[in-house]
Amino acid sequence: MPAPLPTVPALTIDALGKKCPIPIIMLADRIRDVAIGQLIAVLADDPAAKTDLPAWCSLKSQEFVRMDELEDGWSFLVRRTY
Amino acid sequence: MAFPAISPGIKRPVKVDVLQPVVENSTTLGCRSLGYPRVPHAGFTSAAGRGRVPRRRPGPPRLVPVAYFDAASAEPLHPLARETMLAALADGWADPARLHREGRRAGLLLDQARESVAAELGCRADELSFTASGTQAVHLGVLGAVQARQSASRGPGHLVASAVEHSSVLAAADWLGRRSGMAASTTGVDSLGRAGLDEFAAALQPGRTLLACLQAANSEVGTLQPVAGAAAACAECKVPLFVDAAASAGRLPVTPGWSVLAASAHKWGGPAGVGVLAVRKGVRWRPPGPSDAREGRRVPGFPDVPAVLAAAAALRAAAADRAADDTLRALTSQIRMSVPAIVDDAVVHGDPDRRLPHIVTFSCLYVDGEALVTELDRAGFSVSSGSACASDTREPSHVLAAMGVLTHGNVRVSLPRTATPESVEEFLTVLPPIVARVRDTMRAASS
Numbered sequence: 001m002p003a004p005l006p007t008v009p010a011l012t013i014d015a016l017g018k019k020c021p022i023p024i025i026m027l028a029d030r031i032r033d034v035a036i037g038q039l040i041a042v043l044a045d046d047p048a049a050k051t052d053l054p055a056w057c058s059l060k061s062q063e064f065v066r067m068d069e070l071e072d073g074w075s076f077l078v079r080r081t082y
Numbered sequence: 083m084a085f086p087a088i089s090p091g092i093k094r095p096v097k098v099d100v101l102q103p104v105v106e107n108s109t110t111l112g113c114r115s116l117g118y119p120r121v122p123h124a125g126f127t128s129a130a131g132r133g134r135v136p137r138r139r140p141g142p143p144r145l146v147p148v149a150y151f152d153a154a155s156a157e158p159l160h161p162l163a164r165e166t167m168l169a170a171l172a173d174g175w176a177d178p179a180r181l182h183r184e185g186r187r188a189g190l191l192l193d194q195a196r197e198s199v200a201a202e203l204g205c206r207a208d209e210l211s212f213t214a215s216g217t218q219a220v221h222l223g224v225l226g227a228v229q230a231r232q233s234a235s236r237g238p239g240h241l242v243a244s245a246v247e248h249s250s251v252l253a254a255a256d257w258l259g260r261r262s263g264m265a266a267s268t269t270g271v272d273s274l275g276r277a278g279l280d281e282f283a284a285a286l287q288p289g290r291t292l293l294a295c296l297q298a299a300n301s302e303v304g305t306l307q308p309v310a311g312a313a314a315a316c317a318e319c320k321v322p323l324f325v326d327a328a329a330s331a332g333r334l335p336v337t338p339g340w341s342v343l344a345a346s347a348h349k350w351g352g353p354a355g356v357g358v359l360a361v362r363k364g365v366r367w368r369p370p371g372p373s374d375a376r377e378g379r380r381v382p383g384f385p386d387v388p389a390v391l392a393a394a395a396a397l398r399a400a401a402a403d404r405a406a407d408d409t410l411r412a413l414t415s416q417i418r419m420s421v422p423a424i425v426d427d428a429v430v431h432g433d434p435d436r437r438l439p440h441i442v443t444f445s446c447l448y449v450d451g452e453a454l455v456t457e458l459d460r461a462g463f464s465v466s467s468g469s470a471c472a473s474d475t476r477e478p479s480h481v482l483a484a485m486g487v488l489t490h491g492n493v494r495v496s497l498p499r500t501a502t503p504e505s506v507e508e509f510l511t512v513l514p515p516i517v518a519r520v521r522d523t524m525r526a527a528s529s
Binding site: 018019021022024026028029046047048050051052058059 | 427447448450486490491524527528
């Protein structure tokens with residue numbers, strides 16, 4: 001039986017206070033720093049990130065898991081698929 | 083022409099045709115609005131100079147072709163419209179409601195313009211009123227239709243709008259919600275920006291929905307909306323349909339079935355300051371503000387008659403110029419196909435087929451839209467952007483967000499009637515190195 005997918009992010013990228021596209025650039029730069037199947041959390045407070053994170057995942061065939069509300073922004077969970 | 087008195091020895095400014103390459107040097111004034119050319123500064127240093135006051139020597143001249151690619155914000159004034167407006171300034175200034183000869187002359191001109199515009203838009207002259215802007219036409223149209231139906235017995239009611247309506251429509255709905263407690267539903271679009279008909283129809287609540295709003299076409303991505311289907315669904319539920327036709331009037335025929343229609347003259351090559359509000363006979367509509375007798379009791383104050391005449395002339399010219407549409411569609415198709423091929427990580431938005439002929443919008447990963455627009459402006463191309471950084475509100479385009487597509491690095495190219503294949507080729511030549519340069523800058527900033 002294959003091991004269950006991790007539910008805790010292996011890497012957290014803090015992009016709070018950064019304007020798009022910086023959060024996306026930071027994610028694109030570091031997606032290969034985690035193993036395939038692992039989670040990355042991107043913290044961002046730019047409203048454009050709500051559309052752009054899922055859009056980037058769709059363009060790059062990575063898995064957008066979900067968005068969580070934070071007190072001062074959002075946490076976007078992305079799973080590396082390849 | 084009334085230039086101020088100029089001493090001999092100082093050259094007059096030179097007017098340059100907008101599509102000719104302009105020599106840009108350090109003394110050039112930038113006239114950026116509506117495609118006006120850059121006017122080389124004649125160096126009004128001092129009359130006493132007469133050549134003796136040393137002028138700052140400009141650097142080697144750089145040829146910068148000036149191409150205005152933002153027709154979706156404002157189409158440059160059609161030459162026929164300019165001629166009409168100048169001629170009408172002599173005859174159309176008086177109050178068109180008065181019985182004296184000046185008034186009757188202005189009134190006659192206004193009526194002629196009304197007949198002409200009504201014929202183009204597919205309505206009767208008495209259904210049509212001129213407003214001071216497209217936005218005013220939208221506000222009056224939406225508020226008038228809703229408020230005529232809200233009542234103590236029926237309550238504040240409900241409104242349906244697609245998620246990609248122009249911000250003026252959504253603002254009107256929001257205002258009605260806050261002022262009167264009216265409920266509102268926005269219905270979704272697919273990834274190409276086209277409103278889902280099933281969802282739209284399902285959102286209509288017979289007996290409770292007072293107005294449904296669907297644009298004819300979207301001005302950010304160009305996608306056409308299923309207005310005929312929406313009109314049929316609204317007719318079945320006995321809900322009036324408001325159609326914002328600002329993006330398509332003069333370019334595509336108006337689909338029948340609307341109850342209230344709005345349009346904007348500067349989108350079709352008319353002057354700014356003229357909008358159109360049309361209310362079908364038999365549709366309940368009440369002016370939302372204090373009453374005024376003008377424009378069929380729909381719009382306060384009498385319109386700018388010379389500007390209205392110019393708008394009518396421009397609409398006739400635009401609707402007749404089918405050849406320009408075909409050229410523009412071919413040029414935007416070329417841009418649609420080229421951009422993903424010549425720029426890495428770029429994606430073009432909107433329906434490739436069911437779209438307006440002159441608009442194409444695309445987003446580039448890892449760059450910000452404001453930087454792209456600025457660099458393109460430096461390269462001589464005037465475009466706009468739906469990215470958050472490029473907007474006053476610092477929010478990304480609600481249209482792109484509703485489509486679920488990339489909002490950063492967004493560029494909207496909307497070609498005016500006079501766009502040439504050469505200028506589009508030049509644009510496609512300068513775009514990839516500009517994107518690369520901005521990407522390098524962004525990367526350096528983020529590390």
